[in-house]
Amino acid sequence: MQPEIQSVKALAELHARLRTCRLCLDAGHDVYPRAIFSGRSGAFIMIIGQAPGITEKEAGRPFNAGSGTRLFRWLADAGIDETWFRNTQYLTSVTKCYPGRSISGGGDRVPSRAEQTLCRPYLDQEIALIDPRMILPVGGLAISLFYPAGQPLTEIIGTQKQVHGRWVIPLPHPSGASRWHQQETNRERVRQAVALIDEHMRAILHDA
Template identity: 50%
Template sequence: MPRGDREAKLVALHAEMRRCRRCLDAGYPITPRPIFSGVATARIMVVGQAPGLNETRTGRPFDGPAGRRLFAWLGQAGFVEDEFRRTQYITAVTKCYPGKKGARGDRVPTAAERRLCAPFLARELEIVAPKLIIPVGRIAISRFLGEIGLDEAVGKVFNRDDRLILPLPHPSGANLWLNRPESKDLLHAAIIHLRRLRKSMSV
């Protein structure tokens, strides 16, 4: 797709997402403010689970404590946060804040909500056509690799439909997993892969 067409399609898709009320209409208590950022020329797409409250307030994906941890990992691979945000693409499986689940943190979007939002992610992928996808957390990883445990996913690079998939754990939702010594080794392996891919893609 020519670059101008991709940029125009992405602008139209963003406008459509901002108007979307599908989850509210279906009775889910989301905050209708889709959160995403990035450009049609991005070669890397980060896909999280859903925005949190911080992101919904600021309008920037991965803008809270989880984002600081994620960008610390990306920084270890050689990426600079401001440049990454300006030149790559960041989105989520569901684009709107799902709300709290009691006192235990944010609610995980239901399978039905994920289905409602799935066409938007499919169109982002089609328009941006990233070479490398970084799904962050179990829900995002399952979107690309099916049901697979973090032990099987993190530290590896998968090839699906000519796209490279490099899974990362959720920076705030996988604390128990991240605290194990063997998990730190897997995360380190993922960062080494990411550093190598950044250099080979000249990003």
């Protein structure tokens, strides 16, 4: 079997396993099982968020609501069209099922370390099978996969690094509830990050 066909088949099998995954529930974690992700083989950009929210769970679409609108508004400045991205590129998250509201009531619960550990092999397989040239981790939890814990966003957003030959360009969480990206100095950092993405997009499209 040709390697591309093998990879398409392996990704389809992975997606089938994700759709029926109950690992967190079986381990006693309070999640709403319905793994949310989208994308296919051949994608060269992968967006990794924290975990789906309630509207993502209901619609079955990653970055479905206001956060997605803001995220794709940022990415439009790098020449990235939302419809094109959703049809051709890859969207996933650190954990893939809606974790519910936080006990404090201040937004959605951050997936526990145990849930992250249970879901991590899926993310590793997605990255291995998609083999993206550029990864955009969105929000602190996804960024922590690639940057040291505790490093402030002000030192991270607007930078890039290479990890296993892939460019990693972090973005802040685009939620309307977050004040971080609304501060002017941080807006400039987001613009710098988008400029980096734009540069890599041009190089990737040039090579295509």
